[in-house]
Amino acid sequence: MTLGKRAFTLIFPVVLTGYVLAASLLYVSQSASIMALERARLWQQLGLLGAVFQNDVTQNKSLIYSMIEGSAIRLFINEANAGYRSNAIGVRIQESITSLSDDPTRFVSMAIIRPPGTIDYYYENSEDPFAEISAAQREHARKIIDSPQLSDWSYIEPEKGDPLIVHSEFLDPLTLNRPVSSAKAASILLQTGVRPRPFLDMKKALEREYATALEISTYPLTARGALSATVKLGPALHARLTPPTGHLDQKLFKLKLLLGLGAIGLSLLTIGIVLALVRRYITNPIVRLDRQLTDVMSGARTEIATSGETGEIGRLSANMKQLHDEAVESFGLVQAASWTDTLTTISNREHFNVRSTQILDAARDSNASCTLLFIDVDNFKFVNDKHGHKVGDELLKTLASRILAIVTAVADRRALPEVLVARLSGDEFAIMVQSQPGDGTIDEITTKILDLFSDGFEMVDKSFPVTASIGIAVFPEDAASLPELLASADAAMYQAKAQGKNGSARYSRSLHEKRTRRRRIEEELRTVNPDEEMHLVFMPIVDGHGKVTACEALLRWNSPLLGQVTPDEFIPIAETTGLFSKIDTWVIDRAMSNCGQIKQLFGPETVLCINISSAELYTKTIADRLCDGLERYGIDAGSIEIELTETFAVKLGDQSQRNIETLRAKGFRISIDDFGAGYTSVQQIIDYPAETIKLDRELVESLTNGVALATLRALIALCHAQDMQVVAEGVDTTEKMTLLAAAGCDLYQGYLISQPRTIEDLGIWAMQRLMVQATEAAGKTAARAASGA
Structure with missing residues (x-):
């Protein structure tokens, strides 16, 4: 037997006997007081029950008067349309009831009854969404209608369900005031019912405690016996509770039991104190070990010291130290794995968020100040798609190691605090630098990182056509929190891309x-009515003879x-927020509605070019919408040319490829717009499923000179x-048009020919061209006649 057990066996009987004797003397001396206290408590409980009931009555009255004072009841009574009244105005009544109720889960009913x-x-x-007024409430309403009363409250106990306090x-119906008795038949009866949950809960608790039912009567009740109490619930409602004869004996038994348990509990507490003293002075080594474990678990210390004790205590201390050291090592490995990006081995987003x-x-x-650098690798998707994910992963790993080396070298040389480098997702990296703005640290890091991409990113003896866009934001000048700092740096990164x-x-x-304007544009796009705020303009395309x-x-x-x-502002926003479909639908319908008028102006062979959002071609309904437009306006599919951007054509997916093939099969023409604006390759030209290539205005600008004429001729x-037919955009001078024609260009578009015009202005422009052509023809005819004479 251990020392603790020996002490417990010796002390417990003595202590327990003393407390039991004290409890017995207390019970004998206090039995009379217990009777008086129980009687007083019973009356107090019934008094509190009456107060709770009166509170429920008052709340019900407040509810009905608040509803009368509000507008919902008046609108309901005055509304002639029964359907609208029951639905729309009924909802307002329900909202009013809900707002007036201090407990949204409490049962509240309201009925509007006409005699x-x-x-x-x-x-x-x-x-129950189809709940109907109970039969008890109907019967009560009929009694009130048949009586001379204009106002009444009652406590109703239906056959099914809980009792209600009904007011x-x-x-x-005109004034919403109490009518005179003679006008009662033309009045409206407003009846509210509240389930007195606190009263019922307290009533059930009393009935359960005293094992008897609470009597409720409309007649006055008197107390019966020593343990009986009454309470007046209202002007004509009384309650009485009379516990059974053996109730007090049961209470006294419970008291005996509680005193006995108390004696045992106090005995155990006393023994616990004694044993604590024994443990303090006899088992100190175990206490010291326990204290060390507690400190380690709370973080107050990091290791467990070895104990100088021998025997079981010494072995226990050594084993606990070994278990703790192994647990710390395992935890460190798990934490390092959870905070490390598996691909690049630098910090991941979670670790970045915690440390930042x-x-x-x-x-x-x-x-102090901190600076966040947000880095995005440009054209990384192109490398990933062309060379495979393995090369893309290797590029990211190499880039991460080089960025980390650059940042570490700069931080060490400048004696800066820890610089955090993390991969947030995909090809996005972040650097958190603890330095003061203007000390040159950020400029040095930025310059060294950009130098990695100056001639393409070199890796495994090969150069890859990727670049970097870096957004810089400073705390606390640009943002007050990490999410705001990330958002600011992200916005700056997109500015660097632009x-x-x-x-x-x-x-x-x-x-x-710009961010604010972008947000406002997005908000306006969600509610814009294109018929009211948007319109189309048309820009002619001509051949070498000037024919449209x-x-x-x-x-x-x-x-x-x-x-x-x-469009450069709102089209990208509409695509990224999923709002493009509404706009494209409107553009397709409005453009096709003008197709017939355009053909009347320039001839039946004239083609209408419609720009389609890049994101739209990822949907499955674009072909159906275009075909609906053909049928609605009686247009041949060959008269419509769908323009896609060159950057979109580079990344055609399976769904978009199927959509283009479907459109071509139905007879639509496909055009690649803004060719040369993005990252273009010869292979992409060969693979483009299109009838027309539109050279971007910047490409035209760079190639329309004598030196580049050979390049332009080869491209065409x-x-x-x-x-493919070749259309040159941005033709704004006669010299450009001459060089393009010499290179073999088929069609031309630009301000030299015409600026974008509304359909009405386009008609005027067409008439003016006809007049000019007619004048020139007449002049040529006159000149030939004169020379012949």
């Missing part, structure tokens, strides 16, 4: 304004709130070899 008993409206906040009030938050908190406390890629941009007020062969439909948006919004010849 002699027609139920105009009934609502209860139960789970009835007659209202004049700690760094920002420390910077906030010390009034500036030509392989560059950096610092977050600024202008970027904030096609017209391109261009979308314009004039927002009352935002002013003129260019390659397109011709693929049976």
Whole structure:
């Protein structure tokens, strides 16, 4: 037997005997007091029950008077349309009841009744959506209608369900005031019912405690016996509770039991104190080990010291230390794995968020600054698709190691605190630098990273055509929290992309304004009515003889709130937010509705070019919508040319490829727009499923000079070899048109020919061209006649 057990066996009987004796003396001396206290408690309980009941009555009265004072009841009574009244206005009544109820789960009902008993409206906040007024409430309503009373409250106990406190009030339908007795038949009876849950819960508790039913009567009740109490619930409602004869004996037995258990409990507490003293002075080694374990678990210390004890205590201490050391090592491995990006072995997003938050908190406390660099690899998807995911993964790993080496070297040389480098997702990296703005650290890191991409990214003796766009945001100047700092750096990164890629941009007020405008554009797109704010303009396309062969439909948006919004602004936003479908549907319908008029102006062979959102071709309904437009406006599919951007054609997916093949099978023409604006290869030209190539205006600008004429001629010849017509965009000078014609270009579009025009202005422009052509023809005829004479 252990020392603890010996002490327990010795002390427990003595202590227990003493406490039992004390409890017995206490019971004998206090039995009379217990009787008096129980009687007082019973009366107090019934008094509290009456107060709870009165509170439920008051709440019910407040509910009905608040409903009378509100507008929902008045609108309901005055509304002639029964369907609208029961649905729309009924919902307002339900909302009013819900807002007035302090407990949304409490049962509340309301009925609007017209004498002699027609139920105009009934609502209860139960789970039954088809609930109807109970028979007890109907019967009570009939009694009130038949009586001379204009207002009444009652406690109703239906055959099924819980009792209700029902308040009835007659209202004049015009004034919503209490009517005179003579006008009662033309009045409206408003009846509210509240389930007195606190009263019922307390009533059930009392009945359960005293093992008897609570008597409720409309007549006065008197107490019966020593343990009987009454309470007045209302002017005509009384309650009485009379416990059974043996109730007090049961209470006394419970008291005996409680005193006995208390004696045992106090005995155990006393023994516990004694044993604690024994443990303190006898078993100190175990206590010290326990304290060390507690400190380790709470984080107050990191290791367990070895004990100088021998025997069981020494072995226990050594084993606990070994288990702890192994657990710490395992935890470190698991934490390192969970905070490390598996591909690049640098920090992942989770670790970045945790450490960045700690760094920002420390910077906030010390009034210091931090700078976030948000890096995105441009054209990485192209490398991934062309060379495979294995090469793409190797590129990311190499880039991560080089960025980490650059940042570590700069931080060590400048004696900076820890610099956090992480891969957030895909080809996005983040660097958190703890340095002061203007000390040159950020410029040095940015320059060294961009230098990695100056001549393509070199890896395994090969150069890959990727660049980097770096967004820079400073805490706390540009943001007050990590999410805001990430958003600001992300916006700056997109600004760097817009500036030509392989560059950096610092977050600024202008970027904030751009983000704000983007958000406002998105909000307006969600509610815009294209018929009211959008319109189409048309830009002619001519051949080498000046004949109009096609017209391109261009979308314009004039927002009352935002002013003129260019397609370059709102089309990308519409695509990324999923709002493009509504706009494209409107553009297709409006453009096709003008196709007949365009053919009347320029001839039946004129082609209408319609730009389709890149995201639209990923849907399965685009072909159906275009075919519906053909049928609606009686147009041949060969008269419609669908324009796709060159950057979209580079990444044609399975669904978009199937959509294009379906459109071509139905007779639609396909055109690749803005060719040369993105990353173009000869193989892509060969693979393009299109009838027309439209050279981007910047490509035309760079190739329309004498030096590049051979390149331009070769490019056009390659397109011709693929049976594609070539359209030059941005033709704004006679010199450009001459060089393009010399290179073999088929069609021309630009301000030299015409600016974008509305359909009405396009008709005027066409008439003016006819007049000019007629004048020139007449002049030539006159000149030939004069020379012949």
